[in-house]
Amino acid sequence: MSEQEERRGREGGAVPAGGTGSGQSGHSGYSGYSGYEERLTVPAGWWLMAALAVALLGVSLVPLGPVPVLAGAAAGAAVAAVALNTYGSARIRVAGEWLLAGPARIPLAALGGARALDAGEALAWRTHRADARAFMLLRGYVRTAVRVEVTDPDDPTPYLYLSTRQPVRLAAVLTAHSSAGRSAEGPAV
Numbered sequence: 001m002s003e004q005e006e007r008r009g010r011e012g013g014a015v016p017a018g019g020t021g022s023g024q025s026g027h028s029g030y031s032g033y034s035g036y037e038e039r040l041t042v043p044a045g046w047w048l049m050a051a052l053a054v055a056l057l058g059v060s061l062v063p064l065g066p067v068p069v070l071a072g073a074a075a076g077a078a079v080a081a082v083a084l085n086t087y088g089s090a091r092i093r094v095a096g097e098w099l100l101a102g103p104a105r106i107p108l109a110a111l112g113g114a115r116a117l118d119a120g121e122a123l124a125w126r127t128h129r130a131d132a133r134a135f136m137l138l139r140g141y142v143r144t145a146v147r148v149e150v151t152d153p154d155d156p157t158p159y160l161y162l163s164t165r166q167p168v169r170l171a172a173v174l175t176a177h178s179s180a181g182r183s184a185e186g187p188a189v
Contacts, residue, residue, distance in 0.1 A: 035094060036173040038164060040139045042088035050080035090137060092162055094173050099148075101162050102137040111160075112149030114174035116167035119143040131158050139163040146170045 058073040093100040097108050117125060122145040126138055135150075135157050142163040150157045164170050 035176075036170055037093040038091065038166060038170070040088060040090045040092070040137075040142055040163060040165075042084050043141050046084055046141075050077075050084060054080060090139065092137065092164060092170065094170075094177065097177075099160075099174065101135075101160065104135055104137070104160075106150075106160070108174070108177045110150060110152040110155065111174065111178060112151040113178070114146055114148045114171040116171040117145045117147055118167075121145075122163075122167075125161055130161070133157055134159050134161055136161040137163055146174070148174060 054073055054076040057076040058069050061069045061072040090102045091100065092102075094108070099106045099108055099111065122143060125145065125147055126136065130136070133156055138161065142165055144164060144167045146160075146162045146164055146167045148160040148162065150159055162170070
């Protein structure tokens with residue numbers, strides 16, 4: 001991990017989940033769930049397409065005999081299952097004072113307003129309105145998303161774009177946490 005990532009981790013910036021920010025690694029040290037967890041699994045149709053691709057692989061191996069058909073189909077099924085399971089394993093979770101989004105771990109104190117995006121707005125924010133500096137947990141098969149402002153002045157990331165099937169609920173949980181954090185700090189003078 002670079003020195004800048006370590007500094008941002010200590011000071012509240014986005015750090016990969018396996019990083020050393022705040023002296024924690026992975027998900028250890030989090031104080032339970034705070035109302036939101038989602039896994040961005042691939043749609044069932046993708047599994048059907050993978051099964052058809054494995055069947056086509058098996059058919060193409062028929063001239064070689066039954067052993068290559070079985071071996072090819074087994075290997076193809078294993079590769080397809082690992083690929084789909086890995087791509088669909090991205091999670092979004094609000095745990096303790098952290099937002100865990102795919103490989104990123106962001107302290108809630110470094111986040112500003114959260115806005116639920118419908119399918120049209122989400123498409124705009126992942127295409128022509130997108131900022132190359134933004135952190136995007138993007139899954140094309142999830143049409144809705146949440147856009148969360150990053151308020152940490154030392155973090156060059158302007159916002160987070162998080163694909164989610166429950167944008168209103170995620171935005172509400174993040175807003176509640178940011179409101180609670182601001183009220184705990186007291187009024188600004």
